Amino acid sequence: MSPSPPPQGPPLPWRIGVKSKRVLTALTALVIAGSGVLVTTPSATAATPLQELVPQPVQIQPHTDITFTLTTDAKIQIATDSARKPAELLASILRPSTGFPLTIADGVTSEGIVLLNNADPKVGQDGYQLDVTPKQVIIRANTTAGHFNGISTLRQLLPPKAEAKTKQAGPWQVPGASILDYPRYQHRGAMLDVARHFFTPDQVKRYIDQIAAFKINYFHLHLSDDQGWRLEIKSWPELTKIGGSTEVGGRKGNLYYTQDQYKDLVAYAQTRGITVIPEFDMPGHTNAALASYAELNCDGKKRPLYTGTDVGFSSLCISKDITYKFIEDVVKEVSAITPGQYFHIGGDEALSTPDADFVKFMNRVLPIVKKYGKTTTGWHEFIKTTKDTSLVPQFWGTETSDANVAAAAQRGNKILMSPANRIYLDMKYNKNTKLGQDWAGLVEVKTAYGWNPGAYLNGVGENSIRGVEAPLWTETLKTSADIEYMAFPRLPVAAELGWSTAASHNWDKFAPRLGAQGPRWKVQGISYYASTQVPWKK
Template identity: 80%
Template sequence: MTTKLKAALAALLIAGSGALVTETAAAAPATTLQELVPQPAQLQPRPEITFTLTATAKIQLSTPDARQPAELLAGILRPSTGYALPITDTVQGDGIVLTSGADPKTGPEGYQLDVTPKQVVIRANTPAGHFNAVQTLRQLLPAKAEAKTKQQGPWQVPGASILDHPRYHHRGAMLDVSRHFFTPDQVKRYIDQIAAFKINYFHLHLSDDQGWRLEIKSWPELTKIGGSTEVGGRTGKLFYTQDQYKDLVAYAAARGITTIPEFDVPGHTNAAQASYAELNCDGKKRPLYTGTEVGFSSLCINKEITYKFVEDVIREVAAITPGPYLHIGGDEALSTPDADYQTFMNRALPLVKKYGKTTVGWHEFVKTTKDTSTIPQFWGTTTTDENVAAAAKRGNKVLMSPANRIYLDMKYDKNTKLGLDWAGLVEVKDSYSWNPGAYLKGVAEQNVRGVEAPLWTETIKTSQDIEYMAFPRLPVAAELGWAQASVHNWDRFAPRLGAQAPRWKVQGIGFYASPQVPWKK
């Protein structure tokens, strides 16, 4: 086959979608262009072109906005290539160029990526766009580019022109560190993994019945007592200092990710109630809890000290959280009567605003407020919810996390050793086969803020456990949040997902090899 014919075949794309025509693509040599997750909005192969990264290459900037994304890229590629890859403020010679001037169609998070024989040129109008482009470039390089030790080249990128932008602004992942505690290094490992798929929000579930995980200086017993144990009874210093938390937030930000801290109130509060007697209506401390049941705890709604506690927590956490959001939980408050729940939220929600943050909460809370700036996070297993639909009609933007689709702790099948099954068994195809913009009655595409994949940790104890449950379903969530609904097709997506396997193996990610996915060797 001539080069010209290969170029003509490879160029047959579905206009504007980036979806390859599979019959045609099969006739041309496979490249990493057919393996991108999430799928770009527009992709034009240039099979007559190949870029090779060499030892003399530089990462070249013409905009200060690209400095942090460039440092991230260099930090990934230097160990595997062994190249110096200096970052320069001049654009000259071979290498990777990060510049501004992207097509307005890319929006605030999109980018253009053009591969030429001598350069990979990335155009974006914001740091977010550059971060997202860097993740695409990583997937265009050989899988061994992800290695932590020097590998043998060549380091080639297939010719292409990409114009890309996300479907939704909010593409999130949540990690519960309350049921089981994870060290800062373990959390950073997960942050690195989610960043690779253009996830831009990291929701950290920092308090629950089993543990209080962040130092609150005005209430020191919260971590001294409430942060001393976890599910199963392990004891120790199982919490983050404020300095450790600030370091995690900065680490995420250096990967284009905004952290959303969560303190769950007025239920899921046994760790706090075990730490301070005055938070209980009877004035007695609760025993520490290391089980997994839910719905039994509640702050004392009618005591003024409760609201001093809530305000102090919000004030301290807001002061060390640069991002605009604070998650107040609000779910499964089964032992808080409806009237008390309303009373509590009437007091708590204005406190979040007082300290300059926007409230995110599990969707139950939205029945208590008409404030359209708040963000309900839908976690239910049904396709109807009157309160969420009413909020959407008022103008609230809904964050979609239906448990029977995108909770990463649900078992894949009945033989999965980790996880729970209260929301059902969720194989990879199940997690893919729903449309966030047409899933919940009364919540249309324009009412959806985005998608978040939560990982609860009742049964999750190690980084290996996290990875087995998150991969491959976390990249599924990334695809749903980024790629337009019009290109969602399981038969085309499954091979792209399966093509991630060699990269994950290089990274040491112990993923679930679903029989539904054709895994690349």
């Protein structure tokens, strides 16, 4: 059986036939703004899943006379091997809740979910087309990444109970629609700090699962800091034996990942369409390394382990050759087990490193990263030391001006946006929030949403933005529930800012879509913050 053809003709509003007129009658409005399409419903009518998607797709054309129902004999059919991993992910999510076998089949022969290649070129490398017919849900994409993103949308079109880990009662219905979608930015990231408090591989995988549902495609893992060194480096074993033995608050143990565990995390992320970016902060934020090896200190004496939360007091010894031998060994070992393009060198808050030494340090470190085939990214301070336009500064400041970042953008560098007073997930929501910090301010959900990445920094325009990343620092976070409480609902806010068009940016329309995620998070067991700014769906 051939796949059912999608509805013909260009998307609304250029073609309005009889069916389209029925759609417009049923809706309060179909607002087209630039390339973004927002569908809103009348107050007397309950929203359908098409009006509840996060991030907001570029174009949605509802077909109110069509419903697809997933049945027990349905298959997930793939026409290209590049769709196999996304198909396997979808099957692993839906099998427990539906109880259906959901066999993955090569070729398109029957009813069910169909993953095809050759999507419209306009969707690019990360985009997709999704068409719901009476017999099939068809996802077209040009790459594996596009299929992962299409599957993320399909998950939200199914009932929230589809995310359950135990068998639920059907029916499993998807509303008729044609969706064409692609991201605003190529980089939609989340960062987890496992240095201040250590999180097990299973806890990290849980967070990876949660961010993958919102089309996040980069996972930045902060693996070293003053309080802990979290990845085995075989040529420098004391880094984990000593530096990985404690954390904020003083808990003791083997608080690190072996290289095999790290490789497993990297592979796990890949099966969810996510690339891992490892970070080893330097030359500051290095007390765990300085406590592990005396020779990394200018005076040749080990530093005591640190379990507090102050910053800016540590520095590798800039003048010693052993420092750069150490860094090269770390970069070499980690790069060999990291397939992604990027290596994050930190570079922030090097307050005890004089500016001249900071420049000298970066002049030696940046070529090391390049030597092992990686592209350097780092907190934005490092970019003042180089004019290499291939490097990616990550802006984390709280002001809307930074001369060094603006100069880098004007040279041609692409900037990753993470302003702390907007999208740091560890900032308190309000003064009564028990977790988190407030040094960058209080960041309620509307505040997190209320900025434009492409028009936030003076001198840094839309074309200079690589994307958006939401960092989560863990000085006050100890459990997965803590992570979830601070990340949700602000992580989906970051996903929306990174994916959806600037023209679709509207809090009054976004808030109900965000609130519609609540029932799904309850099914998933996500311990989210129920902000009073959001109209949560019951």
